[in-house]
Amino acid sequence: MTEAEFAAAVDSRSSxxxxxxxxxxxxxxxxxxxxxxxIAAALVRAGLGKLVIADFDTIELSNINRQLYLPSQVGKxxxxxxxxxxxxxxxxCEVEVHDIHITKDxxxxxxxxxxxxxxxxxxxxxxxxxxxxxxxxxxxxxVVSGVGMAGIGRANDIVTKRFGRLTVCGDGxxxxxxxxxxxxxxxxxxxxxxxxxxxxxILENYSNPRK
Amino acid sequence: MLKINGxxxxxxxxxxxxxxxxxxxxxxxxxxxxxxxxxxxxxYAAYKxxxxxEVDIVGFVGGG
Numbered sequence: 001m002t003e004a005e006f007a008a009a010v011d012s013r014s015s016x017x018x019x020x021x022x023x024x025x026x027x028x029x030x031x032x033x034x035x036x037x038x039i040a041a042a043l044v045r046a047g048l049g050k051l052v053i054a055d056f057d058t059i060e061l062s063n064i065n066r067q068l069y070l071p072s073q074v075g076k077x078x079x080x081x082x083x084x085x086x087x088x089x090x091x092x093c094e095v096e097v098h099d100i101h102i103t104k105d106x107x108x109x110x111x112x113x114x115x116x117x118x119x120x121x122x123x124x125x126x127x128x129x130x131x132x133x134x135x136x137x138x139x140x141x142x143v144v145s146g147v148g149m150a151g152i153g154r155a156n157d158i159v160t161k162r163f164g165r166l167t168v169c170g171d172g173x174x175x176x177x178x179x180x181x182x183x184x185x186x187x188x189x190x191x192x193x194x195x196x197x198x199x200x201x202i203l204e205n206y207s208n209p210r211k
Numbered sequence: 212m213l214k215i216n217g218x219x220x221x222x223x224x225x226x227x228x229x230x231x232x233x234x235x236x237x238x239x240x241x242x243x244x245x246x247x248x249x250x251x252x253x254x255y256a257a258y259k260x261x262x263x264x265e266v267d268i269v270g271f272v273g274g275g
Contacts, residue, residue: 035275124240124271131242131269135249145242150274163267164247175272182274 003092010047018203023049025202028110028117030054030102030130032078034182035146036120037068038191039198040082044090046199051086052114054098055079066184104129108137116198119145120191122176135165144197148172149190151180158186160193167201169193213264223262228255231268242269 010019025048029036032055040051055078059069073081083095098110107130111117117134121127127145134143148170149158157171170190174180213220215230222230227250231238243250244267250258260266 031275033275120275122273122275124273127271127275128240128242131271132249132252135242136251145269145271146275147269148272148274150272163244163269164249166242166244166249166267166269168269172270173272174274176274177272187274 001091006090006092014047019047021202022047022199025116026050026052026114027198027202028052028054028114029120030107030111030117031120031122032082033057033063033120033122034066034184034187035149035191035194036118037078037082037085038188039118039120039195040086041068041089042192042195043198044086044093046195047090048093048198048202050094050096052096052098052111053079053082053086054100054102054110055082056099056101066182066187102126102130104133107133111141112138114141116142116144116201118194118198119143120194124175131166141165142167142201144169144194146170146190146194148174149186150174150176150178150182151186152183153186155186155189158189158193160197162197167197169197212262213260213266215260215266216268220260220266222260224259226256227258227260230260231255234268236268236270240271242271243267244269 029040057078059073059076061074077099079097079099083097119130131145142165144167147168151174160169246265
């Protein structure tokens with residue numbers, strides 16, 4: 001299958017200008033766990049052209065209940081494995097991989113070229129660090145953050161709220177620290193909100209000529 | 212008069228740091244947006260809420 005055939009198939013579901021805009025857009029995914037792996041898959045299926053993905057972690061058996069990975073991939077690095085899976089889904093997307101611990105000292109450098117970055121960490125202090133660091137140091141960047149997706153059910157509690165350059169998806173409340181755990185359905189709903197917010201921003205102010 | 216997380220608040224002149232402390236937020240688990248822009252953490256102690264401010268405090272929780 002050539003890139004042109006692939007583009008034509010995606011085109012038939014949207015339109016040429018939308019496809020071009022998607023192909024030229026660059027989005028960062030900070031953390032390749034439950035949120036990050038599922039957001040990335042949704043974005044490349046939608047035709048996103050360029051991703052920067054970062055995670056220092058390796059895949060564990062306990063991740064399989066909600067993350068994109070397979071049991072056969074346990075022990076492998078998340079970022080590198082996700083890159084392979086994204087290329088299986090969308091052979092022509094460009095993926096920049098960082099197998100690294102993201103800190104306040106390297107975050108702006110790693111994600112500096114991205115229009116939008118998804119915060120997909122799990123520890124609250126790290127979420128706060130990343131959101132603040134990127135918004136303080138990258139004046140044109142939009143940040144989408146996942147806040148509250150633990151437990152089961154209450155699907156309609158997960159919402160998207162936009163505060164200027166920060167968009168927050170989740171129920172804003174449920175915390176893994178409270179012992180509810182994380183499960184695929186709710187994590188994927190939150191990841192879907194985040195991917196949807198990204199696509200909306202990419203296509204913002206863009207009027208579909210087919211309408 | 213100002214708005215904090217969509218609700219009217221009588222907090223003109225109160226510092227962000229004092230407001231966060233009083234409302235049980237941990238400063239290392241939040242992001243504070245003032246009128247749609249991020250308020251740097253280094254400004255929490257000095258920034259006082261002004262009349263008309265639209266403030267959104269995001270309190271991060273675990274899971275991702």
